[in-house]
Amino acid sequence: MKFYKLYFSIVSLFLFSSCQIFSTSAQLKKAIVHGTLSPGLSKLEGHKLYVYSTNKTYLPVDSTIIKNGNFRFEISLNRQNIPFRARIVYSDTTRDKKLLDYYKEKEYIYFLRPLGIINPYIKNVVEPSFYVDFGENVIFPGEDTKTGFHTHRLASNSPQNDPFFKHVEIRLTHDSLQKKGVVAYNIKLIKQYPQSLYLLDQFFANRDHFTLIELKSMLNLFDTAITNSNNYKKIKLYLEYKKDNNTTIFKNDILETENGGSQQMFNNGNNIKLLIFWASWCAPCRAEIPNLKRIDSTFKNRNFSMVSISIDDNKESWKRALNYEKMPWQQYVVSDNNRDLLNIRYTIASIPLIFLIDDKNNIVQKYQNLDSVTLRNLESKIFALTHQ
Numbered sequence: 001m002k003f004y005k006l007y008f009s010i011v012s013l014f015l016f017s018s019c020q021i022f023s024t025s026a027q028l029k030k031a032i033v034h035g036t037l038s039p040g041l042s043k044l045e046g047h048k049l050y051v052y053s054t055n056k057t058y059l060p061v062d063s064t065i066i067k068n069g070n071f072r073f074e075i076s077l078n079r080q081n082i083p084f085r086a087r088i089v090y091s092d093t094t095r096d097k098k099l100l101d102y103y104k105e106k107e108y109i110y111f112l113r114p115l116g117i118i119n120p121y122i123k124n125v126v127e128p129s130f131y132v133d134f135g136e137n138v139i140f141p142g143e144d145t146k147t148g149f150h151t152h153r154l155a156s157n158s159p160q161n162d163p164f165f166k167h168v169e170i171r172l173t174h175d176s177l178q179k180k181g182v183v184a185y186n187i188k189l190i191k192q193y194p195q196s197l198y199l200l201d202q203f204f205a206n207r208d209h210f211t212l213i214e215l216k217s218m219l220n221l222f223d224t225a226i227t228n229s230n231n232y233k234k235i236k237l238y239l240e241y242k243k244d245n246n247t248t249i250f251k252n253d254i255l256e257t258e259n260g261g262s263q264q265m266f267n268n269g270n271n272i273k274l275l276i277f278w279a280s281w282c283a284p285c286r287a288e289i290p291n292l293k294r295i296d297s298t299f300k301n302r303n304f305s306m307v308s309i310s311i312d313d314n315k316e317s318w319k320r321a322l323n324y325e326k327m328p329w330q331q332y333v334v335s336d337n338n339r340d341l342l343n344i345r346y347t348i349a350s351i352p353l354i355f356l357i358d359d360k361n362n363i364v365q366k367y368q369n370l371d372s373v374t375l376r377n378l379e380s381k382i383f384a385l386t387h388q
Contacts, residue, residue, distance in 0.1 A: 031132045033088070034072035035139030037115075038150035042069065044090055050112065051075065054085045054129055055230070059313075061086065075132065082229045083133040083160050083197065087114040116151045118142045121166050126151055131160035131197065159195040168193065170202045172209045183214050187221060194223040197231070204231040205349040207238055215239060238344045253342070255309065255332035258322060265307050265332065271359030272299075272385045274306040277351050280321035281312070285352040288370045289325050295379065296329055302386040303359075309334060309342070311351065354378070358385055 033051065037044065049071045050060040061084075062073045071088075089112040116126035117139075130137075142151035154161065168189060171182045186203075193199055200222060207215060219235055226232055254262050266273055276292065278285035296306055306329040312318040318333050334342055342348065346355065354367040356378065365381060367374050 029076075029134050031075045031083075031134060031137060032073070033075065033086075033132060033137040033139070035070070035152070035155075036141055037066065037069050037071065038141040038152060039069075040150040041090075045069065047090065050089050051132070052087045052089055052112070054087060082226060083131050083158075085129050085164075085197070086132045087112075087129045088139075089114045115139070116142075118151050118153050119165050120153070120157065127165065130154060131158065131164060133158045133160055159193070160197055163193040163196045164198040168196070168199065170199065170206065172206055174209065179214075183210070183218070186218055190218055190221040194221060195225050197226055197229060200226060200229065200231050200235075204235050204238075207235060208347050212239055212242060234340060234344065237340065241341075241344055253338060255338065256335050258319060258331055258333075265309075265330075266305055272302075272304045272382065273357040274304070274382070275346075275355040275357060276306065276308040277311060277346070277348055277353040278308055279310055279312050279351060280314075280317045282351050284369055286321070286325070288352055289327060291370050291375055293327065295382065296327075298379070299382050299386055300329075304382060304386050305329065307332060311339070311348070356381055356385075 044066050045068075047066055048063050049066055051062045051073050052060050062075050064071050064073055092113040114128040116128065117130050119125040119127050138155035139152050140155060142153045157165065170186045170189060173179060173182045189199060190196075203210075203215070203218065210218070215235065216239055219232070219239075222232065254264055256262050265275070274295065280286075292306070292308075300306075308327060308329065308331050310318045310321075310331070310333045312321075312333060315333055322331055346353070350368065352369060354370070355363050356365045356367070358364050364385070365378070367378055370378065
């Protein structure tokens with residue numbers, strides 16, 4: 001028996017990203033995903049297995065019934081015929097007390113557990129996802145681990161899974177002396193993996209690390225096969241937006257409110273602002289709400305205001321979370337009309353994400369996860385700004 005390092009949390013599949021639309025047009029290419037489950041998962045016989053895109057976590061791409069330990073999905077790829085990163089998952093529950101406390105539940109947590117895919121390049125690593133590509137994607141059982149985890153293998157790699165499983169990473173730096181070498185290294189990577197959506201996604205998430213000229217030169221090296229992908233288009237939109245806009249200046253956008261109306265983010269005239277991006281499914285976001293309530297209580301009468309913007313795709317889940325958390329400041333949710341623009345403007349690679357904005361609408365500071373140190377830093381900056 002081998003022990004495999006789990007490269008993911010079995011509790012949550014919830015990652016932030018914009019919507020990816022799937023179509024059933026007969027002209028679209030098909031991806032066939034089929035295989036056999038590990039013998040340790042025989043309890044799932046007759047149950048459902050699901051395929052989820054990591055870009056759209058609340059709605060499955062497809063589902064199937066497990067028969068004789070086997071499964072088969074026939075998936076029409078998205079309307080641009082672009083491969084996508086997927087998880088194959090099944091329903092499970094846990095009564096672990098720490099997890100119950102963390103997710104504020106009393107009896108048990110229902111969640112979707114992914115099939116682990118053994119990384120063919122990195123020893124003792126199991127991946128929660130892989131890229132679904134055109135044609136056949138065959139999965140067969142791997143070894144069961146000492147921890148009771150049931151692993152699987154992909155029968156073969158593809159232009160998408162090869163760099164993904166190798167954990168090929170772009171290099172980043174803000175050091176002007178190292179920049180030339182870093183860009184040259186990244187160009188070499190793109191030329192080696194010109195069809196890699198995994199690499200493209202990294203450039204999108206880290207776009208602020210590069211000048212417009214650097215980013216454009218690297219983007220142009222990717223294969224035309226992926227120029228219709230969401231993130232390729234978003235980088236192009238980012239280049240156009242940043243060419244004509246100062247991205248360190250806050251824009252008072254119009255967003256959707258809880259009752260379905262729309263209004264500007266901040267409409268009370270207060271000068272110092274705190275802008276919070278979160279989602280109902282994001283446990284770290286929910287965990288820091290008590291600290292945000294403390295900030296609101298401390299500074300709300302000192303020319304200071306807060307708004308939270310949910311990136312939930314599912315508005316009903318967002319409304320249920322609002323009812324449970326009872327945050328006393330203004331709440332908004334992004335819509336399909338402004339999702340990409342907000343993502344580009346604020347570089348929302350992950351949440352929670354918080355921006356402190358001064359009285360001249362300059363973004364003073366960006367925060368991710370309010371631990372004790374960053375919380376003190378944020379409070380001291382708000383105090384200084386509200387007492388000038």
